[in-house]
Amino acid sequence: MEQENKALFRRAMHEFFVERDFNAPDRYYSPSYIQHNQQVAAQAQAQGISQVEGMKQFFKGFFVAFPDFTPTIEHIYAEGDKVFAFVTWRGTHKGEFMGAAPTGKEIVIRTAEIMRIEQGQFVEHWDVVDQMNMMQVLGLITVNKQPTTEKSSH
Secondary structure (H helix, E strand, C coil), X not given: CHHHHHHHHHHHHHHHHHCCCXXXXXXXXXXXXXXXXHHHHHHHHHHCCCHHHHHHXXXXXXXXXXXXXXXXXXXXXXXXXXXXXXXXXXXXXXXCECCECCCCCEEEEEEEEEEEEECCEEEEEEEEEECHHHXXXXXXXXXXXXXXXXXXXX
16 A cells, blocks of 8 residues: 555656646545645635645646746655655746746755545645745845854964
8 A cells, every 4th residue: 555655646746746737636636635734725715715726726826936846756655544755846936926026046945745645545735845945045035144253263
């Protein structure tokens, strides 16, 4: 079962995020899918649509801003009904996003993903998203660097 679940995760990621098949989520995600990522879940709730439709809407906008946004699965593990993956996402900022004009710069986002699977479909998703690089590249946050002090030798 674990090998099948990992293959399902890889296939779904490839079809949706690489091939940009917006029908893929309908094949891989249960109609009762629960998205625990609050940003995506809140968008779906605000629009009165399913979590699957909310995810598709979120990424349609994201792909406009980052048309070459693609994942690389760095590590993938499975245990029981869950798949755990560490993913690095890269894309070029070519469209407006969160009020930021296109910079032409590459962004990098790293995520830790957990998918729960029932009867060959994703039923729940949790993630931890490191967006620091993206926010810095877009100029939405700055990181203050502490001044360095030189040590004098006596």
